[in-house]
Structures are given as C-alpha cells and as structure tokens.
Amino acid sequence: MHVHDTYDYAVVRVVPRVEREEFVNVGVILSCERAKFLEACIEVDEARLRALDPAIDLGMVGRHLDAIAAICRGGEAAAPIGLLPPRARFHWLTAKRSAIIQTSPVHMGRCGGDLAATLDHLMERMVRLTKPAG
Incomplete structure (x- = not known):
C-alpha cells in the first residue's frame, strides 16, 4: 500500500499597491517535510500586474x-536564511507581511509522491489563467 505524502503550500502574490x-497570484511554494522538498514555481503575467499598477517596477x-x-x-x-533547514525556510517565506510580495495562508494537501507534478497542478489551479472553452 502506497503512503501519501502530506505537504504544505502557499500561493505567492504580488500586491502592486499594498494600500489597495x-x-x-504569481507562484506557489510547496514544502514536504518527509521528503525534504521545498520548491517554488513562479510565473509572472506582466500585463496583469500593469493592469493593477501601470508604474510597477517589474525589475x-x-x-x-x-x-x-x-x-x-x-x-x-x-544568504543566512538559505542555511536554515527546509522547513524553517518555508515558514520564513510564508510569514505574514505587508509588502509588495506576499503569500496566502498556508494550506495542506496530500499527494501520491510526485511532488513536482503536485506543484505543477497547484500552478494550474492557482496561478495560470485557463482559456474559456468555446
């Protein structure tokens, strides 16, 4: 019987004008403590960011x-954060902050072991725009 891995993830957000x-959503950070897996996938849609703030500094x-x-x-x-264990780095990355780069609350899930595929699935659901059928 295959044991499912539990993982935590957070969606990475760009908030061009924090006051608004x-x-x-521009990415996902996924962490699986058992597998010592910590990875982020980032895909920026510059047009969507410019729609919220035409003067945003994309660089x-x-x-x-x-x-x-x-x-x-x-x-x-x-830097020093990179020397911490993966789980501590995940918690540092997902700490609540009021800045142009933020993360969603941390969510938990289970997968059959292919964490890279799980990360891609989360990107499809949370970040990438799907084209309407038709």
Whole structure:
C-alpha cells in the first residue's frame, strides 16, 4: 500500500499597491517535510500586474521573486536564511507581511509522491489563467 505524502503550500502574490489590497497570484511554494522538498514555481503575467499598477517596477518585483526561488534551493547563495533547514525556510517565506510580495495562508494537501507534478497542478489551479472553452 502506497503512503501519501502530506505537504504544505502557499500561493505567492504580488500586491502592486499594498494600500489597495489587490493582488495577482504569481507562484506557489510547496514544502514536504518527509521528503525534504521545498520548491517554488513562479510565473509572472506582466500585463496583469500593469493592469493593477501601470508604474510597477517589474525589475524589482522579479528580483524579489528570484530570491524566493533561491531561498527554496538553499545554500550560501541565499544568504543566512538559505542555511536554515527546509522547513524553517518555508515558514520564513510564508510569514505574514505587508509588502509588495506576499503569500496566502498556508494550506495542506496530500499527494501520491510526485511532488513536482503536485506543484505543477497547484500552478494550474492557482496561478495560470485557463482559456474559456468555446
């Protein structure tokens, strides 16, 4: 009998104008403690961000989002946070903050072991726009 992995995930959001609380989902961070898995997938729809704030600094946003992926990978390149265990890095990344880059509350799920496929599935549901049938 195959044991399902439990995982935690949070949706990464860009909030161009924090005072307005409008956001665009741009990625997902997925963590599975048992598998020592911590990965982020980020896909930015620049047109959607510009619709909320035409003057948004996309370069700055990109640098901050790149830092999320680096922290997930860990190591010295991700500064002191990158040296923490994966679970501690996940909690640091998903801590509540009032900034242009935020995460949703943490949610839990179960999968049959293919965490990369689970991350892609979450991206499809939470980030990527689906085209209407027709």
